Amino acid sequence: MQRILSIQSHVVSGYVGNRAATFPLQLLGHEVDVINTVQFSNHTGYNTVQGTRFPDTHMRELFAGLCDNGLQHGYTHLLAGYIGNSGNVRAVEEIARELKRANPALVFVLDPVLGDDGALYVPEELVPLYRDVLCPLADLVTPNQFEAESLTGIAIQSLDDARSACDKLHDLGIPNVVITSFALPEKDSEKLYLVGSELDKSTGKKHCFYIEFPRLHGYFTGSGDLFTALITARYASIAPTAVGGELGGALSRACELATAAQAGVMRETLQFQQQTGVKVTSDNLRRGQRPSDMVRGFELRIIQSQKLITDPVLEFKAVSL
Numbered sequence: 441m442q443r444i445l446s447i448q449s450h451v452v453s454g455y456v457g458n459r460a461a462t463f464p465l466q467l468l469g470h471e472v473d474v475i476n477t478v479q480f481s482n483h484t485g486y487n488t489v490q491g492t493r494f495p496d497t498h499m500r501e502l503f504a505g506l507c508d509n510g511l512q513h514g515y516t517h518l519l520a521g522y523i524g525n526s527g528n529v530r531a532v533e534e535i536a537r538e539l540k541r542a543n544p545a546l547v548f549v550l551d552p553v554l555g556d557d558g559a560l561y562v563p564e565e566l567v568p569l570y571r572d573v574l575c576p577l578a579d580l581v582t583p584n585q586f587e588a589e590s591l592t593g594i595a596i597q598s599l600d601d602a603r604s605a606c607d608k609l610h611d612l613g614i615p616n617v618v619i620t621s622f623a624l625p626e627k628d629s630e631k632l633y634l635v636g637s638e639l640d641k642s643t644g645k646k647h648c649f650y651i652e653f654p655r656l657h658g659y660f661t662g663s664g665d666l667f668t669a670l671i672t673a674r675y676a677s678i679a680p681t682a683v684g685g686e687l688g689g690a691l692s693r694a695c696e697l698a699t700a701a702q703a704g705v706m707r708e709t710l711q712f713q714q715q716t717g718v719k720v721t722s723d724n725l726r727r728g729q730r731p732s733d734m735v736r737g738f739e740l741r742i743i744q745s746q747k748l749i750t751d752p753v754l755e756f757k758a759v760s761l
């Protein structure tokens with residue numbers, strides 16, 4: 441059992457950020473403490489949202505309270521998702537450094553939540569802050585295609601491009617990189633790809649792999665938060681038992697398990713949405729154009745998918761690249 445501090449967004453209703461991450465992490469056997477960077481009524485895929493974006497003082501005060509009571513000791517993992525502003529980036533930096541001082545073996549998992557589908561949904565100033573401040577502290581990063589391209593300046597149009605982006609992220613000091621999903625123009629448009637890469641800093645050896653999986657059409661929100669939680673949970677369980685820390689073992693296996701569980705949850709969600717009878721009129725509706733009853737049907741069915749999370753069917757295998 442590992443002890444994880446998760447710093448992400450929070451919603452009253454639905455499953456994004458810490459709401460998407462906490463239960464799967466706990467279900468897979470880990471203790472989870474949370475710090476919320478926002479408190480919203482619902483996620484931003486709905487037409488309207490009420491709530492508060494917390495300043496960095498909120499995060500600093502909560503962590504100071506932990507330290508006052510010696511509770512910063514014992515964390516094995518730090519998971520950071522949506523942070524939202526530059527002050528919070530600096531606060532996460534300080535927390536990561538303090539937790540690594542308390543436990544030099546601490547694993548910092550960073551989901552660089554910057555944007556998707558070609559657009560930022562955080563201030564542009566956060567891109568260099570993530571790249572230059574948080575990435576060098578991270579042990580595992582899980583960007584989507586747009587985030588990987590933003591951090592590296594490499595357009596990902598092929599598996600080789602994805603490997604080059606991983607190499608550039610390795611150059612920032614990150615030993616484990618997972619680019620979580622992207623499409624390839626020359627391949628089947630109904631397929632998506634994950635590319636992962638491990639770097640042994642002591643030898644300079646790398647192991648890169650990819651996983652192919654089917655695209656599911658729908659307005660899924662929080663799927664990236666869930667996926668990073670699943671990788672974190674599986675990697676936390678597998679990495680300590682990997683034989684000699686061999687490359688090609690822990691990360692690829694964690695990604696296989698996470699991809700299988702993610703597919704199960706999303707299929708369960710899509711099936712539920714179809715049963716609601718609410719029609720999806722287009723694949724290209726922008727935020728603010730999506731009827732709330734349609735969006736509600738796509739809330740991740742995490743609670744209903746517990747068996748799929750704990751015992752996923754391993755459909756998708758990692759292939760060395």
